[in-house]
Structures are given as structure tokens and as C-alpha cells.
Amino acid sequence: MDMRTPLGKVRGLGSAKSGTEHFWKVRTTSVALVPLLLFYLGFLVMYAGRPYADVISALSNPFIATINALTIIASIVHMRLGMEEILQDYIHSEKMKLALLILNSFFSLLVGGLCLFAALKIAF
Amino acid sequence: MANVTKNRPLSPHLQIYRFVPTMAMSIVHRITGGALYFGTVLVAAWLIAAASGEEYFNQVNWFFGSIVGQVILFGYTWAMLHHLIGGLRHIMWDLGYGFEKEFSTMLAKANLVASVVLTVLVWAVVLIIR
Numbered sequence: 001m002d003m004r005t006p007l008g009k010v011r012g013l014g015s016a017k018s019g020t021e022h023f024w025k026v027r028t029t030s031v032a033l034v035p036l037l038l039f040y041l042g043f044l045v046m047y048a049g050r051p052y053a054d055v056i057s058a059l060s061n062p063f064i065a066t067i068n069a070l071t072i073i074a075s076i077v078h079m080r081l082g083m084e085e086i087l088q089d090y091i092h093s094e095k096m097k098l099a100l101l102i103l104n105s106f107f108s109l110l111v112g113g114l115c116l117f118a119a120l121k122i123a124f
Numbered sequence: 125m126a127n128v129t130k131n132r133p134l135s136p137h138l139q140i141y142r143f144v145p146t147m148a149m150s151i152v153h154r155i156t157g158g159a160l161y162f163g164t165v166l167v168a169a170w171l172i173a174a175a176s177g178e179e180y181f182n183q184v185n186w187f188f189g190s191i192v193g194q195v196i197l198f199g200y201t202w203a204m205l206h207h208l209i210g211g212l213r214h215i216m217w218d219l220g221y222g223f224e225k226e227f228s229t230m231l232a233k234a235n236l237v238a239s240v241v242l243t244v245l246v247w248a249v250v251l252i253i254r
């Protein structure tokens with residue numbers, strides 16, 4: 001015999017109330033990424049295939065190093081949120097969804113951490 | 125209570141709707157987003173190699189310079205530009221503009237054309253500079 005009321009059963013199963021924050025972070029990072037990536041693309045076009053010394057000296061420039069780090073941070077936040085949305089849309093098994101959401105966070109943080117460490121190591 | 129969620133009507137999905145440019149570019153926006161997600165590994169490889177020393181850097185540089193590497197980078201450039209232009213359309217919609225049918229269809233087509241043209245332009249510059 002179930003003594004719980006229908007209302008009691010559904011409490012806590014609704015929206016997490018974090019949708020607006022998710023939306024806002026995606027948009028904020030996307031606005032930041034428009035100029036950052038245009039600069040980044042230009043930089044890559046200039047330096048792709050150039051010798052090691054040239055690339056290192058360019059990446060050590062404080063201005064480029066800052067842009068590099070900012071682009072990495074904004075990209076990682078943006079891509080993590082974007083993949084979260086894709087997973088929540090298409091993965092219907094609860095366990096698989098949770099596993100992939102955690103994997104998404106780990107992958108994003110790992111790639112972002114490695115990129116940032118590399119960028120800072122070159123810069124300093 | 126148990127069957128409430130199972131009997132809910134589902135909204136029609138892709139195969140039900142007629143194929144239109146806005147829908148196609150919406151799908152491509154998501155696909156390019158997913159591709160760029162994994163494409164960050166390329167940037168990571170390049171940066172980590174540069175931080176690790178000349179020998180590693182030359183190896184990664186060799187791969188990016190090979191035909192396979194160049195094709196991947198070309199695709200990455202296109203995916204990024206397409207997603208970036210698509211993102212601009214999304215910002216416009218978020219601000220409340222551009223919902224008219226003809227206009228948004230025109231922009232969807234322009235998104236594809238602009239992304240291809242800009243990608244070719246970027247690579248033309250790469251080849252000229254080199």
C-alpha cells in the first residue's frame with residue numbers, strides 16, 4: 001500500500017531550474033568566441049607549418065598568450081555545455097546519460113587543462 | 125502514475141517534416157558543434173607538442189602538413205566557420221530579430237555559402253603566405 005500522495009511522488013522530479021544559466025553561459029561564451037576565434041584563425045593561418053622557433057616566439061608574446069588562454073577557456077566551457085545539450089537530447093537511458101555527462105565534463109576539463117598548461121608553459 | 129510518461133504524445137521528428145534550408149542548417153550547426161568538440165584534440169596536440177620541444181613539434185607539424193592532416197584541417201576550418209556564422213544567426217534570433225520565413229531561409233542558405241567561401245578564402249591566404 002502506497003501512502004504517498006501524487007504530489008509527493010513528483011516533487012523534485014521537475015526542472016532543475018538551471019536552464020537559464022545554461023543558456024546564458026552558452027550565449028556569453030559564444031559572444032566572446034566570435035572575436036577570439038577570428039583572431040585565433042588568423043593566427044593559425046599565419047603560423048601553421050612555420051618552424052618551431054617562430055611558433056614558440058609568437059606564442060610567448062604576452063598578447064597572443066592571453067588571447068590563447070582566453071580562447072581555450074571560453075571554448076572549453078562552450079563545448080562542454082553544447083555536448084551536454086546533445087547528450088540530454090539524444091541519450092534516453094538514464095544510466096548511460098549520467099555516465100556520458102560525467103565523461104563529457106572529464107574530457108572537457110582534461111583537454112582544457114592540457115591546452116592551458118601547454119599555453120602557459122610556452123608563455124613563461 | 126506509472127504509465128503517465130509512456131502514453132504521452134511525441135512530437136514529430138526529422139523524417140516527418142519536409143526538408144527545408146533552415147532545418148538543414150540547424151542540423152549542420154549541431155553536427156559541426158559535435159565535430160569541433162573532438163577537433164579541440166587537434167589544437168591540444170599542436171599546443172602540447174609546441175610545449176614539449178622541437179622534436180615533438182616537428183612530428184605533429186609533419187602530420188598536419190600531410191595530405192590526411194591537410195584534409196582534416198580544411199574540414200575543421202569549414203566546421204568552425206559554419207558554426208561561427210550559425211552562432212551569429214542564433215544571437216540575432218535571441219535578440220528577437222530575423223524570424224520572417226523568407227529572410228531566415230535566405231540566411232540559412234547564406235550561412236552555407238559564406239562558410240564555404242570563407243574557408244576557401246582562408247586556405248587561399250594560407251597557400252599564398254606559405
